[in-house]
Amino acid sequence: MNIDNNAxxxxxxxxxxxxxxxxxxxxxxxxEDCTVPFITRYRKEKTGGMDETQIRELQTKYExxxxxxxxxxxILEAIKKLELLTPDxxxxxxxxxxxxxxxxxxxxxxxxxxxxxxxAKEAGLEPFANFMLTTKAPMTEIAKExxxxxxxxxxxxxxxxxxxxxxxxxxxMFAHDSEIKDQLRLEYWKLATIKTSKxxxxxxxxxxxxxxxxxxxxxxxxxxxxxxxTHRFLAIRRAMTQKVLKxxxxxxxxxxxxxxxxxxxxxxSLTLLKVLEDCALKSFKNYIHSSLDLEIKTELKKLADxxxxxxxxxxxxxxxxxxxxxxxxxxxxxPGVVTGCKTVVVDNTGKFVVDTVIYPHPPKNFKEQxxxxxxxxxxxxxxxxxxxxxGTYGRETLQFVEDMVKQVRDGxxxxxxxxxxxxxxxSASEIxxxxxxxxxxxxxxxxxxxxxxxxxxxxxxxxDPKSIxxxxxxxxxxxxxxxxxxxxxxxxxxxxxxxxxNTASAPLLSFISGIGPSVAENVVKYRDSKGxxxxxxxxxxxxxxxxxxxxxxxxxxxxxxxxxxLDSTFIHPERYQTLEDWAKENGKxxxxxxxxxxxxxxxxxxxxxxxxxxxxxIDDIVxxxxxxxxxxxxEFKTTEFRKDAQxxxxxxxxxxxxxxxxxxxxxxxxxxxxxxxxxxxHVSQMADHFVENALDALKAGQEVKVMxxxxxxxxxxxxxxxxxxxxxxxxxxxTGGSSPRQGGNRAPKPxxxxxxxxxxxxxxxxxxxx
Numbered sequence: 001m002n003i004d005n006n007a008x009x010x011x012x013x014x015x016x017x018x019x020x021x022x023x024x025x026x027x028x029x030x031x032e033d034c035t036v037p038f039i040t041r042y043r044k045e046k047t048g049g050m051d052e053t054q055i056r057e058l059q060t061k062y063e064x065x066x067x068x069x070x071x072x073x074x075i076l077e078a079i080k081k082l083e084l085l086t087p088d089x090x091x092x093x094x095x096x097x098x099x100x101x102x103x104x105x106x107x108x109x110x111x112x113x114x115x116x117x118x119x120a121k122e123a124g125l126e127p128f129a130n131f132m133l134t135t136k137a138p139m140t141e142i143a144k145e146x147x148x149x150x151x152x153x154x155x156x157x158x159x160x161x162x163x164x165x166x167x168x169x170x171x172x173m174f175a176h177d178s179e180i181k182d183q184l185r186l187e188y189w190k191l192a193t194i195k196t197s198k199x200x201x202x203x204x205x206x207x208x209x210x211x212x213x214x215x216x217x218x219x220x221x222x223x224x225x226x227x228x229x230t231h232r233f234l235a236i237r238r239a240m241t242q243k244v245l246k247x248x249x250x251x252x253x254x255x256x257x258x259x260x261x262x263x264x265x266x267x268x269s270l271t272l273l274k275v276l277e278d279c280a281l282k283s284f285k286n287y288i289h290s291s292l293d294l295e296i297k298t299e300l301k302k303l304a305d306x307x308x309x310x311x312x313x314x315x316x317x318x319x320x321x322x323x324x325x326x327x328x329x330x331x332x333x334x335p336g337v338v339t340g341c342k343t344v345v346v347d348n349t350g351k352f353v354v355d356t357v358i359y360p361h362p363p364k365n366f367k368e369q370x371x372x373x374x375x376x377x378x379x380x381x382x383x384x385x386x387x388x389x390x391g392t393y394g395r396e397t398l399q400f401v402e403d404m405v406k407q408v409r410d411g412x413x414x415x416x417x418x419x420x421x422x423x424x425x426x427s428a429s430e431i432x433x434x435x436x437x438x439x440x441x442x443x444x445x446x447x448x449x450x451x452x453x454x455x456x457x458x459x460x461x462x463x464d465p466k467s468i469x470x471x472x473x474x475x476x477x478x479x480x481x482x483x484x485x486x487x488x489x490x491x492x493x494x495x496x497x498x499x500x501x502n503t504a505s506a507p508l509l510s511f512i513s514g515i516g517p518s519v520a521e522n523v524v525k526y527r528d529s530k531g532x533x534x535x536x537x538x539x540x541x542x543x544x545x546x547x548x549x550x551x552x553x554x555x556x557x558x559x560x561x562x563x564x565x566l567d568s569t570f571i572h573p574e575r576y577q578t579l580e581d582w583a584k585e586n587g588k589x590x591x592x593x594x595x596x597x598x599x600x601x602x603x604x605x606x607x608x609x610x611x612x613x614x615x616x617x618i619d620d621i622v623x624x625x626x627x628x629x630x631x632x633x634x635e636f637k638t639t640e641f642r643k644d645a646q647x648x649x650x651x652x653x654x655x656x657x658x659x660x661x662x663x664x665x666x667x668x669x670x671x672x673x674x675x676x677x678x679x680x681x682h683v684s685q686m687a688d689h690f691v692e693n694a695l696d697a698l699k700a701g702q703e704v705k706v707m708x709x710x711x712x713x714x715x716x717x718x719x720x721x722x723x724x725x726x727x728x729x730x731x732x733x734x735t736g737g738s739s740p741r742q743g744g745n746r747a748p749k750p751x752x753x754x755x756x757x758x759x760x761x762x763x764x765x766x767x768x769x770x
Contacts, residue, residue: 001031010065011058021048025058035513036488037495038552042572044616052492068099075106082109092178100185100295104178107291117172120165123154128162129169132272133264142271163275170279174260175287183259184251188292192221192251194300196236202244211239221249221296227693228683230304231666234473237301249293256284305477307666312482313489315470315664315700320457320493322701323636328384331377332450333401334420334442335393337361342446343374345381349503350451350458352436353381355443360400361393371404378407386413387453389420389445395646395674416453416638417674419662421469422460423448431462431507453636457497461490462507470700472665494556497631498570501539501557502532514552519544535563536573558630565594569624575613579621582609593625600625639703641674648677648716653708659720661702669698671706671720679718681706688725698722 003026011022024046028034034043036059040052047055076093079085089105096102111118120129128149135142146162156162174180198215202208214236224233239245260280265273327348334342340357347353354377358370377383386408388398398417407413426432427444436444452459465486466474474482494511501523509520519542526542527533536554539545555572562568566576582603583593593599603609603622610618624630639660644650651657651673659671662678669686670678681704686697698704710719 003027003030004065004069007062007065011061014061014064015054015058017050017054017058018048021046021050022058025050025055026062029059030062033548035491035552037491037513037556041495041570041620042555042574042617044620045614049616056488068102071099071102072096075102079106079109084109101178101182104176104181107178108172108176115172116165116168120168123149123151123156123165125149125156125162125165126169129166129173132163132166132170133270133276135271136267136269137271139271167275167279170276171283171287174264174280174283177260177263180259180263181288181292184256184288185292185295187255187259188249188251188296189221189225191255192249192292192296193218194221194224194233194236194296195248195250196239196245199243199246205242205244208239208242208244211235211244214239214245218250221300224300225303227303227307228666230300230307231472233300233304234308234476237297237304238473238476247297249289249296251289251292253281253284253289256288257281260284302478304473305481308471308473308477309482309485311664311666311695312465312471312474313485314695316465316468316486316489317493318699318701319468319470320460320490321497321633322456323634324456324631325385325454325636328454329382330450330453331374331381331383331386332446332448332453333358333386333388333397334423334446334449335389335391335397336442337393338363339442340364341370341393341397342440342442343377344443344446344450345377345383346447346450346454347381348454350454352447355439355446360404361396367400367404370400371406374401374405375407378405378413383407383413385453386415387418387450388415389423389449390417390672391420394420395676399646414638417641418449418453419469419672420445420449422463422467423452425467426459426463429462435505457493457633458499458505458508461494461511462505465490470663472663497633498556498558501536501559502527512553512556514549519549533559533562535559536567565591569594569630571621571624575617575621578609578613579603582606597626645674647675648711648713648718651675651708651711651718653711656705656707657720659704659706661698661700661704664694664698664700666694669694671704673706673718673720677716677718679706679708679720681720681722685709685719685721685723688723 003023008019008022008026011017011026012019015022024043025039028039028043028046029036036052036055039047040050040055044050050058072093076085076090079089079093093102093105096105114122120126128146131145132142137145143159146159149162150156150158156165195218196214196216202215214232217236219229219232223229236245236247240247257277257280260283261277264280265276270276329348330346332344332346336342340359341361342355343358344355345353356373356377358373359366360370374386378386386401386405388394388401394417398415401408401415403409405413405415408415423445424441426448427441432441432444432448436447439447448459448462460468465471466482491511491513494508495513499508499512506517506520506524509515509523510517512520515523522543522545523539533539536557536559539554539557540547540550551574555570558569559567564576566573566579571579579593580590583590586599586602588596588599600622603625604618613621639658641659642657645657657673659673659679661669662672663670666683668680668682670680672678681698683691683694683697686694691697704722706720706722708718709721712718
């Protein structure tokens, strides 16, 4: 396969990347079959040090180009088969730069049934239609000309039939003029508005009032295109789908028809000017506007999807890369009331050890017995941490553990709450059943809670990202694109961190560059039957683990305490011989090279080695050799929630609370302050300075201190601020007062753009031919 030079030029025009790097990346992706993580980390000399985001953007642009060219080729071939491809039309199709332009040119040839205009052309009325567009003759002369076209056998039996048929041709001529439609498309994005109204049957829809901000709403299309406002269109579209809202694109008809007039009948002395104006209006209303209405809504949906998916991806990345506990023995508790709290122990490698059930809550209320069981388990299995799921009765279970378990009271064991979003999904999944076929789903859930405390990344990759609870409108966006994006995020995170080849699960290994699910299963089966891997090269013995897979994957697979010290680093095996030779020349062993940080730094000053490997590669090698740990994540530290906050009724306006960011949206961040309900920090309350993008100010998993602005007990909503300055106090609702608009925890009500044009053109009657 060769990379099309035109594809490179397209990518140059649509990115800020140099052509030589674009060509290099595209060849590695599509000719050499390399993965994005591999190219990003191990081919920096070829890419000029491009990061993963740039490479994925380039990949997207290339695929856009391929999609456009496939469509262009299809359209050319389809029109050729119809024997209707003129040199001028072919030239226009070849010159089109967007899919929309191609579709405009193809539109007249799409119909599988004959239109009125087609029937009129077949009756020979096209010359008379062209005559109507230019004639200044009196009506008597026009009538004489029309009589020539009367053909009763073709259902053109009268003067009126001739005029009507010719008008049908003219209407479709205007409608299919790609130049006019392209001009109007640009004007729509600048000047059109989206207007919503409540449907009559809306009250029959459950919870329709949640859309009340949009019952009388109008905003410019350009305003809804803004990334900070795209979530509004997703809400509007959901309401439209649920038959709560009627949604229309509004555009000035007079402005639209003036575009047609300026091209086709600008001369005001034309005899049939009024008829042509009626044709233009009907063409706009029935064809052009309906097409652009659908196109605008589709494009806004696409933009909203992209924005929501971007936010979802950023939240997921931050969640996957959140601080990890590491190899510590953990006791996990999945809180329950009637059925008890499922309790498990996993050792410092994540291996499940034992499970039981305790009943510290009503109705059984066996607090003493439950505490003694936990104390015994802690002593017997050398438990260092207790992880408690954050679901129902999570806070009560944490309180019980802190009050009644001796080792926790003495500070020898730390207890903390862990998000259990997705744990129930995992516990019922095929992966969980395969791991623990003889265990109940609730026990599997407790194991997942304990393991995600040890290593969030290793455990969360087993769960569908949509079940983790960090997405906005995740069920409304394009599911194919969402999956592709989230899979890319997971792949990126796993390869950024790397894995221990001797402990990684098959689901975790499957995301390593070049491996995939089936080869990952083979790796685990080989490891189970043959024992731990001693060196990276040994993995080539695994079925289907080819030399190409090894090239793509080896650098991300670490082996600790193996035969080659370099196997515990991110350094790729393709560089081993060079480093071994360098160490030998300097009278040192590879082991000393890995252990002696000062020796490793000398590599940077060896100009011969730099010339051979390249500066990017040398910098990465030195970084790997001198890093205190190969895991780039930070280590876990607990968040202490306020003890006096057990429910929303305990939350006090004007006071500060420690919290953890659970989810970021375009309009703000939801924060866990230790109770069931999360509070909302609106984007305007995230910092003392102006925040353009919520993702720039906070990230999922981040620890924050927030002040309560308002509490709505009826709707169970909490409004928070991160502002430390004096201006934050002006938004605090005085106790017993009404909620200030600025302090409410709802996103501000979307306002119509001012001024909204007076839609007087809506009063015009539809064109009707007599």
